[in-house]
Amino acid sequence: MTQKTSASRRHVRQGSEFSLPYTTVDVVIFTVLDNALQVLLVQRPVGAGEPYPGCWALPGGFVDVAADATLEDCARRKLLEKTGVKSPYLEQLGSWGSATRDPRGWSATHVSFALISAQNGVLIRGANAAEVAWFEVDAVTQNRGLAFDHDDILEAAVERLRSKVEYTSLPAFLLPEPFTLPQLQRAYEIVLGRPVDKSGFRTRMLAAGFLKEAGYVAGESNRPALGYRLVDRHAPVVFPRTFSPRGGN
Amino acid sequence: MTQKTSASRRHVRQGSEFSLPYTTVDVVIFTVLDNALQVLLVQRPVGAGEPYPGCWALPGGFVDVAADATLEDCARRKLLEKTGVKSPYLEQLGSWGSATRDPRGWSATHVSFALISAQNGVLIRGANAAEVAWFEVDAVTQNRGLAFDHDDILEAAVERLRSKVEYTSLPAFLLPEPFTLPQLQRAYEIVLGRPVDKSGFRTRMLAAGFLKEAGYVAGESNRPALGYRLVDRHAPVVFPRTFSPRGGN
DNA sequence: GGAATAGTGTCTATTAGACAGTATAGA
DNA sequence: TCTATACTGTCTAATAGACACTATTCC
Numbered sequence A, B: 001m002t003q004k005t006s007a008s009r010r011h012v013r014q015g016s017e018f019s020l021p022y023t024t025v026d027v028v029i030f031t032v033l034d035n036a037l038q039v040l041l042v043q044r045p046v047g048a049g050e051p052y053p054g055c056w057a058l059p060g061g062f063v064d065v066a067a068d069a070t071l072e073d074c075a076r077r078k079l080l081e082k083t084g085v086k087s088p089y090l091e092q093l094g095s096w097g098s099a100t101r102d103p104r105g106w107s108a109t110h111v112s113f114a115l116i117s118a119q120n121g122v123l124i125r126g127a128n129a130a131e132v133a134w135f136e137v138d139a140v141t142q143n144r145g146l147a148f149d150h151d152d153i154l155e156a157a158v159e160r161l162r163s164k165v166e167y168t169s170l171p172a173f174l175l176p177e178p179f180t181l182p183q184l185q186r187a188y189e190i191v192l193g194r195p196v197d198k199s200g201f202r203t204r205m206l207a208a209g210f211l212k213e214a215g216y217v218a219g220e221s222n223r224p225a226l227g228y229r230l231v232d233r234h235a236p237v238v239f240p241r242t243f244s245p246r247g248g249n
Numbered sequence C: 001g002g003a004a005t006a007g008t009g010t011c012t013a014t015t016a017g018a019c020a021g022t023a024t025a026g027a
Numbered sequence D: 001t002c003t004a005t006a007c008t009g010t011c012t013a014a015t016a017g018a019c020a021c022t023a024t025t026c027c
Helices: A003-008 A071-083 A137-143 A150-165 A170-174 A181-192 A198-208 B003-008 B071-083 B137-143 B150-165 B170-174 B181-192 B198-208
Strands: A010-013 A016-019 A022-033 A036-043 A060-062 A089-098 A107-115 A132-136 A211-217 A225-230 B010-013 B016-019 B022-033 B036-043 B060-062 B089-098 B107-115 B132-136 B211-217 B225-230
Touching: A022 A071, A022 A150, A022 A170, A022 A181, A036 A071, A036 A137, A036 A150, A036 A181, A071 A089, A071 A107, A071 B089, A089 A150, A089 B071, A089 B089, A107 A150, A107 A170, A107 B107, A132 A137, A137 A150, A150 A170, A150 A181, A170 A181, A181 A198, A181 A225, A198 A211, B022 B071, B022 B150, B022 B170, B022 B181, B036 B071, B036 B137, B036 B150, B036 B181, B071 B089, B071 B107, B089 B150, B107 B150, B107 B170, B132 B137, B137 B150, B150 B170, B150 B181, B170 B181, B181 B198, B181 B225, B198 B211
Parallel strands: A022 A107, B022 B107
Antiparallel strands: A010 A016, A022 A036, A022 A060, A036 A132, A089 A107, A211 A225, B010 B016, B022 B036, B022 B060, B036 B132, B089 B107, B211 B225
């Protein structure tokens, strides 16, 4: 930790001298691409005093007190800057804060995760000259080479996503509309990492009532499939049971 | 907002002038007491410049960069100060951060919720001369008179608790060990606000495997009941289905 | 017609929920 | 013996999972 930086953060509050932690926001952005669950990473700058120069990291950064009215605004701003996506599914994941997670001093980050479809003109690069790219989640979590504590954060995000996919309609947010039930099923299978029975899957999805028909969609296979859109693009539906094969959770 | 205070937070970082948000931690502490779900509140101080003087609020406050190594340490410290409980069940709830939630300036709070049993010498008052008391959750959420945005935070905490109680063993953390299955069932019913069938309840609890027998517990009723302790006091068990009466979610 | 994928029907083991019944204590 | 509570047994409707079957398109 740089003592100089830390000292410069001292200031007066309520008559005593306090040091304020840094406040940052990070976003774990998921999509399904090339039959795999992928995460968006950005390369850290290499300027003087920059921590983890050249390392890949989750997109994020300091809260801009002047520009951001709320934490969620800040997260959506960073998401828009990196992906161009305006209103994806966004859910708070948690907080990571400690004296040692950032070499510049005590910092706390507010982490959300976002689900977007890969088709929507994603990957705006060059805005601030930062490299941006999709990475397969499994490869990244294996290597554990991300900046800061982002490996831990990504691991927590993947765990949360996988567990919620067992009993919610979350994977629908990973697809561009309209999508077909076979496409949705593939999204489930990719995130869960195991096959899902077609008949039960279709029954469950249609019974949950979160899909509305949107005409037949030709292409990609022989027989056209019925397309669907989400009734509500803001919140997933919760199923009363988890997906689980006979005889055990 | 006090401009003087806000100005005093400006400082140099990376060559430009930034203003740092305040970083706070709040804890929603639940227990079951007098056949009701209750939450611990503290009364705000009335000193000069104190926001919401005399108002009831969730226990919490600024992160102490010198004393707290991590956000969780900070939450556990505040919890210990108010209740004397050393290692309760503690779960991150989320973050609330905006320019306007604290009149002193941009602030972000990291909120956890804790489940404790009311019997363990709870309610240490006078340490910092702050008033501390249990309040029935339903009454507090009706009145909506808490300081800051704590009504919103409490509402979110109750919603999270109620929804997780449908499919986890969380209410077990609200009871002192050893507890009986009828006591545990009552805890479920109090949090859920509806009766639960005894037979199905017992089957589910015992099948989940998170309880170990701890001898018969006399008292409070005619026939003594078998007491149980938790196998793991750190994490709840997740059931494969929710509690739900026939024919509806 | 063949291949490939979309979509449906059917059977069965499992089980949650409902509720009646039994067991064990105190008074 | 009566009452209150702890605990168990039984029945049944609902359904998830498994898998076979039909339908519709392209080639």
